[in-house]
Amino acid sequence: MWEHLQIELYKVFKRPxxxxxFAAITALIGVIQLGLLVDGKEYADFVMADFANSxxxxxxxxxxxxxxxxxxxxxxxxxxxxxxxxxxxxISGEANMGxxxxxxxxxxxxxxxxxxxxxxxxIYTLLLLIWIAIxxxxxxxxxxxTDDLFLMxxxxxxxxxxxxxFWRYAGAFCFAALAMITVAALGFFLSFFAxxxxxxxxxxxxxxxxxxxxxxxNIPLFNLIKPYLFTTHMITWKEFFxxxxxxxxxxxxxxxxxxxxxxxxATVLAVHIVLFVGSAVWLFRKKDILS
Amino acid sequence: MKMIVNKNFLILFxxxxxxxxxxxxxxxxxxxxxxxxxxxxxxxxxxxxxxxDVAFIKAPIGRVKVFxxxxxxxxxxxxxxxxxxxxxxxxxxxxxxxxxxxxVAIDAGMSTVGSTPVRVVKLLPDADAGxxxxxxxxxxxxxxxxxxxxxxxxxxxxxxxxxxxxxxxxYGLPDKVLFSFNAKDYKLPKGITLEFDDTDxxxxxxxxxxxxxxxxxxxxxxxxxGLSDAIFK
Numbered sequence: 001m002w003e004h005l006q007i008e009l010y011k012v013f014k015r016p017x018x019x020x021x022f023a024a025i026t027a028l029i030g031v032i033q034l035g036l037l038v039d040g041k042e043y044a045d046f047v048m049a050d051f052a053n054s055x056x057x058x059x060x061x062x063x064x065x066x067x068x069x070x071x072x073x074x075x076x077x078x079x080x081x082x083x084x085x086x087x088x089x090x091i092s093g094e095a096n097m098g099x100x101x102x103x104x105x106x107x108x109x110x111x112x113x114x115x116x117x118x119x120x121x122x123i124y125t126l127l128l129l130i131w132i133a134i135x136x137x138x139x140x141x142x143x144x145x146t147d148d149l150f151l152m153x154x155x156x157x158x159x160x161x162x163x164x165x166f167w168r169y170a171g172a173f174c175f176a177a178l179a180m181i182t183v184a185a186l187g188f189f190l191s192f193f194a195x196x197x198x199x200x201x202x203x204x205x206x207x208x209x210x211x212x213x214x215x216x217x218n219i220p221l222f223n224l225i226k227p228y229l230f231t232t233h234m235i236t237w238k239e240f241f242x243x244x245x246x247x248x249x250x251x252x253x254x255x256x257x258x259x260x261x262x263x264x265x266a267t268v269l270a271v272h273i274v275l276f277v278g279s280a281v282w283l284f285r286k287k288d289i290l291s
Numbered sequence: 292m293k294m295i296v297n298k299n300f301l302i303l304f305x306x307x308x309x310x311x312x313x314x315x316x317x318x319x320x321x322x323x324x325x326x327x328x329x330x331x332x333x334x335x336x337x338x339x340x341x342x343x344d345v346a347f348i349k350a351p352i353g354r355v356k357v358f359x360x361x362x363x364x365x366x367x368x369x370x371x372x373x374x375x376x377x378x379x380x381x382x383x384x385x386x387x388x389x390x391x392x393x394x395v396a397i398d399a400g401m402s403t404v405g406s407t408p409v410r411v412v413k414l415l416p417d418a419d420a421g422x423x424x425x426x427x428x429x430x431x432x433x434x435x436x437x438x439x440x441x442x443x444x445x446x447x448x449x450x451x452x453x454x455x456x457x458x459x460x461x462y463g464l465p466d467k468v469l470f471s472f473n474a475k476d477y478k479l480p481k482g483i484t485l486e487f488d489d490t491d492x493x494x495x496x497x498x499x500x501x502x503x504x505x506x507x508x509x510x511x512x513x514x515x516x517g518l519s520d521a522i523f524k
Contacts, residue, residue, distance in 0.1 A: 052378075054474065055348075059373030148351075148373040156347040159373055164351070242349070249344045251351040 001112045008120035012086060018124065021082040022131055028078070029135040032071050033143060036062060047152055057150070064141030065149040065165050069241065071136040076176060076234070080183040080208050082128060087121040087187035088200035091284075095195040100289055114284045118277055121184045129177050137169055151241055158242055164253050172237040175266065179234040182269045183208065185276035186230075192283050230272045233265035318396035318412050321430060328435045329463045334360040334518040337464075337509045343375055345474050345503040350375060355507060364523045377472045377503060378447055393417035404429050404438040404453065422446065436463060448473055459512050467508050474503035 012018055036043060040062040048057065094100040103113060149160040160168065187204040194200050211231035214222050226232045242257040256262065341355040354370040367376070399411040409429040416423060422444050429439035436456055443449045450472050457466035 054378055055375050056378050057373060057375050058369060061373060147371075150373050156349060157375070159348070159350040159375065161351040161353075162372060245349055248342075249346070249349075250342060251349055253351060 001108070001116050004106070004108055004113060004116040005119055008090075008116050009123060012120050012124050015086075017085055021085060021128060024082060025075070025079075025128065025131055026135060028075060029071055029132070029139070032074065033067060033140060036067055036070070037143065040067075051152065051157065059150070060145065060147040061150045062144060063147040063149075064137070064144040065146060065160075065162075065169070066151075067140040067144050068137040068169065069149065069151065071132075071140070072172070072176070072237070075132060075136070076179070076237070077212075079128065079132070079180060081205055083121075083125050083180055083183045084187040084201045084204035084208075086124050087184040088191045088204045089197040090117045090121055090188055091191040091280075092194045092200050093191075093197050096197060104289055110285050111281050114281050115277075118185070118188050118280070121188055122181055125180045125184045126177055129173060129180060133169075133173050137173075149241065153242070160241060160243065161251070161253060164243075167254075168240040171240040171262075175237040175240065175262065178266055178269050178273075179230075179237070182230050182234070182272045182276075185273045185280075189276040189280045192280055192287070228268070230269055233268045236262055236265035239265075318398045318410075321410065321432065322394075322396045322412060322414065322428070325428075325430060325435050325437060325463070330361065332359075332361065332462050332464065333515050334358075335462075335464065336513045336516070336518065338370075338511050339507045339509040341369070341374065342506040343504075344506065345375075347474070348375055357507075357509070358518060358522050360518050360520070360523065364520070366523050376505060377450070377470075377474070399427065402429060404431075407431050407438055409438050434460060436460060459509075459514075462512075462514060464512055464514075465509065467506070470505040470507070472503050472505075 044061050045052070048061075051057075091100070094103060104110065106113070146162055146165075148162050149158075149165045151158045151160070183204070186207060187200060190200040190203045190207075191197075193203075208231060211229045215226055215229050215232040239256060239258050239262050244252045244255040244257055246252060335358075337357040337359075339355050339357060340352055342352045343350045351372075353372050353374060355374070356368050356370050358364075358366040358368075368374075394417060395415045397413040397415065399413050402409055402411050408431075410432050412428045412430055414426040414428060423442055424445055425443040427441040428437050430436070431438050434456075436454070438454060440452045440454075441449060442452070450470065452471075453469040454465035455467040455469075456464075459466065
């Protein structure tokens with residue numbers, strides 16, 4: 001399988017569209033960083049308008065940690081499209097080119113072939129997230145410096161001590177990786193149902209858009225299905241940036257407000273990955289390959 | 292007969308007015324004594340630890356540095372990190388509690404702060420334009436220390452300050468200041484925060500309508516070193 005994985009990785013990184021994703025991420029993050037570097041104060045004033053009526057905030061709010069949070073918030077909605085570009089093409093692309101049958105002539109089990117393809121798309125997804133971390137976190141830290149992380153939530157404000165932030169980003173990126181692998185698994189699963197790349201890519205994005213809308217709309221009927229939608233759990237990375245306080249309202253450094261929420265969401269995402277990949281393997285083993 | 296009644300009433304009225312005026316003078320004298328004690332400190336720098344206790348703000352305890360220069364220059368800055376302080380309240384300090392301009396001191400009786408008996412004195416400014424419109428001081432007459440103050444400002448509401456003294460009591464400088472204020476409820480549209488999940492209702496309820504507090508524990512004062520004005524710019 002290792003040999004087959006190498007071949008799949010070669011195929012992924014031979015395609016120009018793979019690098020298009022990295023270029024898109026670079027451009028998007030660059031634009032956000034430039035915007036906040038030039039007009040960041042305006043943005044901070046807008047977000048803090050209500051709060052600033054009663055409180056004066058002293059310190060470097062627009063620091064690298066804050067910029068990375070803004071980037072993650074905006075980008076993790078769009079990154080699924082870039083992941084779908086590769087993952088949803090893994091089988092359908094081969095079918096489109098007519099190389100799937102040739103691939104199956106290799107002395108490898110169908111399960112091994114499917115798993116090698118899926119692992120290749122997971123590696124691509126992880127590399128994309130590492131690139132986001134380099135550009136969004138490390139470059140922002142370099143440009144904007146570091147300080148405490150000041151976050152405005154809808155009902156309260158959180159100030160995370162500078163020394164307590166980095167590990168939270170490590171956790172958030174690990175969680176984001178799990179969320180993005182779920183997207184990759186969905187795209188990979190859907191790529192079994194078409195013989196061209198466009199269909200599964202559009203289908204993956206459509207599923208994500210519809211599920212995201214269902215997750216965000218606060219309607220009782222949708223509330224019933226929300227806990228089972230993977231899109232509901234994709235934003236749980238934010239939980240890493242909320243900590244517990246004791247009875248005297250003193251921050252407990254190194255704590256997470258709802259660790260159980262993170263575990264629950266991670267479990268739901270993992271179950272989705274197993275379901276999508278398991279179904280893909282099962283389908284591929286049963287499928288009569290004609291292309 | 293009518294003349295005698297009127298005369299008696301006049302004497303009573305004059306006596307009462309004189310007594311009130313003398314009492315006001317006593318209170319003025321007391322406030323001036325406290326002021327004189329505070330004026331021994333021309334400037335100071337203090338290190339401290341600040342805790343912000345506002346229901347809807349989760350903030351870690353941070354180190355602060357406080358600068359004061361007589362008569363009314365005051366600056367509180369966080370020693371690194373981000374600090375959140377109630378607007379307007381930052382400038383309320385011991386120096387500004389006893390107004391620098393003219394005031395009328397009115398005796399409001401005796402009370403206790405903790406277990407310390409205190410004289411309650413209300414200070415009304417002579418001028419109309421100032422930011423402070425009323426100060427109530429709880430003065431420990433024995434040690435000439437302000438144990439508590441309630442300050443009503445024109446723009447930023449009412450602030451309460453409790454002061455605890457230790458090593459620097461001789462200078463009238465507190466070891467601990469507990470600053471209370473009314474915190475408005477806070478809400479930000481979810482479209483801005485991009486949060487679509489609901490916060491626990493119990494937590495939301497806990498965050499509503501609680502009084503905000505800022506607690507500063509001073510660890511060390513450096514007094515009368517001749518601070519530059521540039522620090523306060």
